[in-house]
Amino acid sequence: MATMHSVTRSSICMDTVITVQCVSSHSRETIVAGIERAFTAFRSVETACSRFDENSELRRLSLKPGVAQPVSAVLFEALRFARQLAETTEGVFDPTVGELLERKGFARHYLTGCTPPPLPFPSTPVSYRDFTLDEQDRTVTLWKPLLLDLGAVAKGLAVDWANKELEGHEGYLINAGGDLLAHGYNELGNPWRIGIRHPHQPGQQIRTLQISDMAVCTSGSYERRSPSDDSTHHLLDPYTEASSQELLSCTVVAPYAMLADGLSTAVFLLGQKRGLQLLETMNIEGLVISSAQDIATTTQMRRFLYE
Template sequence: MDTIIHIKAVSSISTEAVNASIDRAFAAFRYVEETCSRFDSNSELRRLSLKPGVSQPISPLLFEALRFARQLAEITGGIFDPTVGQLLERKGFARHYLTGFPPAPVPTIPPTPVSYQDIVIDEYEQTVTLIKPLLLDLGAVAKGLAVDLATRELEKYDGYLIDAGGDIFAGGRNERDEPWQIGIQHPLQTDQNICVLRISDMAVCTSGSYERRSPLDGATHHLLNPYTEKSSGELISCTVVAPFTMLADGLSTAVFLLEQRHGLEMLESMNFEGLTVSSTLDLTMTTQMKRYVYE
């Protein structure tokens, strides 16, 4: 998933048992990547794009990820869109982080406009039909989903923390029997925090423009508006706090793309909290976000 994953557990049981749980938690990340990676020619997600116009049964994991991504696309009017795979590849985001090579091209995908509305999901049959030739991308939800799966292996402990490069779930309490302290990275001074949160049994996810840049121009970042096909410059980062990680992961991307005012208004309407950092380093929060800020 092109990031370093840290897992910590607080428990009085044997180290051997805790390590076994952590190993199973790490396995969840491998499983999600094997299923949902756009960069792997053999992934289930990539293979789904090979048969447009055909109703295809898919695994429960991929089904849930796609269903959630499509619902979030509807909520945001298509600003968040899981059909941006082709657009991302055209902008230079096409190489696997491990091999450095692009996956095998998906054939018969002409450069025609596509959107989330070209994904038809059958809840009863648990099938997906892609109306047009397109390439799916679940980069905004898959890592969060992996964190949520990993929590199942750790929720029996007094406390645990899963940190997957900006996608975090803090369960229970830390080794001092206090809420976990989560630093939100300063977008420009990456060795510093712009603020610190105190969290327990919640997810914290940050989307930012400062981590991934296109190798084609060095300026375009990976959070692309599907309507303009451009990167937004209004925000540098967005952080969302939510009950589970896939939700916080997807919402942080959606708020970033909706930009500050509309994005925070959406969070408020959904009773979730978050904060944004503008290009001028102004920090803006939802009404109740301050209850999480450690001062």
């Protein structure tokens, strides 16, 4: 029987600590090389999709409204998925909220502490209908001056791209600060156990999941607060321009991370009833925690819960 090695590495990227644990019969050198390629995938997605870097591809896109602009494959994929999710939720999830987020104080780069130069946007309403994608030419056209935000999908996409760099290893867990993908089994030969953070007790877990070959992403009101108003968190309803207050967090289990990432935000914004209904229609499982700390789940979510 082949000797199994377990290697864990961490790196800071995309405003969080990325940790990759790989369990494999390959040599340690091969495992480490795969993990380093996974970190490179995270950095590539951040370079393309960051709203906080004035030199990012996403930020530069906002400088030329009305022009069909060629974009990279990674940025196009993130925008394509974000627009599709916006259509599914009738705009409750909306990637054109970048300017709104910056007005609410969510504009500072996590590494430099700097705020990118403000863009001269008129105060006119915008929505996901104000940009279009051309799949054949891989171009994006903004029909109004607007600032896109991909914070609800980019990290999940990065997890999925990192996953490609680790294919061939027996087991691994990619943890990007609440966005996770688990493949195979851990060093004990068991499915991976994932804790869901208690929204009011840092360091405590309110539930534990046991998964293999699935992604888990959580969106919570505790994650980021406005520096100018502690009652405002980053999950903003584009219609009211206010933080959604019905839920404390939403966790989604899905076949890939960008889907789980986007849906966890969408369900949080939709609220418990509409959000869980959306997951049921998509055959995706999830768990929400209300502002009263009550827990509700989709019908089959119990199969992932570790008792």
